[in-house]
Amino acid sequence: MHQYMADTAAAVLLTGTCDAGWLDNIKAEVVVTMPATMLTGEETGQAELPAGTLVDDDTALMLAGSVSSWTRLFTHPVTGVAVTADVYAPTAALRRFVVHRDRTCRFPGCARIAKHADVDHTKDWQHGGKTTPDNLACLCRHHHTLKHRLGPDEGWKVRQLEPGVL
Known part of the structure; x- marks a missing residue:
């Protein structure tokens, strides 16, 4: 019982909530x-x-x-202000921007709304693609999976001429 109370107190203090899973919601970021x-x-x-x-x-x-x-954070050499971060997953703000910009899955003819889609790297992350608006586009789960399964050698070729224009 003492351990249960201690776990519950830790969960409440660290997350502000207490679920049945007690410590499942605790995620530390240093x-x-x-x-x-x-x-x-x-x-x-x-x-x-x-x-x-x-x-x-x-x-x-x-x-x-x-x-x-x-997370590599790149700063301006003179001012020291953060310019960009080298991360795979887009920030919540960047995801919101791309979702509102794209509105639907960007696969031709697909009308699935972007809110429920994956934010995909046009040039794959593992091949040097950046997590920036000019390299991200919304693809529904089906077309995102299809893109990676087929790859560029099987007819799937996409590039962004400018941010959001594929």
Whole structure:
């Protein structure tokens, strides 16, 4: 009973909700910003948390070496303002933009609404495609799967002439 109460308290504190699965909704995200040169040993003392608190080099490198995925954030060289992030999944705002822009599945003749479609990389992510509006388009699950199953050698060739124009 004590473990149940502790798990419930942790779930409420961390997620704001308490479901029957107690800890199923808890997802931790640790954000540590550091220059790539820190990973190569060229620079030290540059890792920090979002609030600007410095993180010691050993802790930052340990965290960097033990994660299953990374988000590379590219910043303007002068201002330091974030320009783009190198991630597979589009942000919620980018997904909303693409869904509203496309309105329906972009396969010719398909009228399935984009809200329920997959946001697909026109040039595949694994082949260097970026997660940007000019490389994303909505495809219903059927046509998204078909695109990957057939591939470019079986007649499926698509490119974006400009963002949203396929």
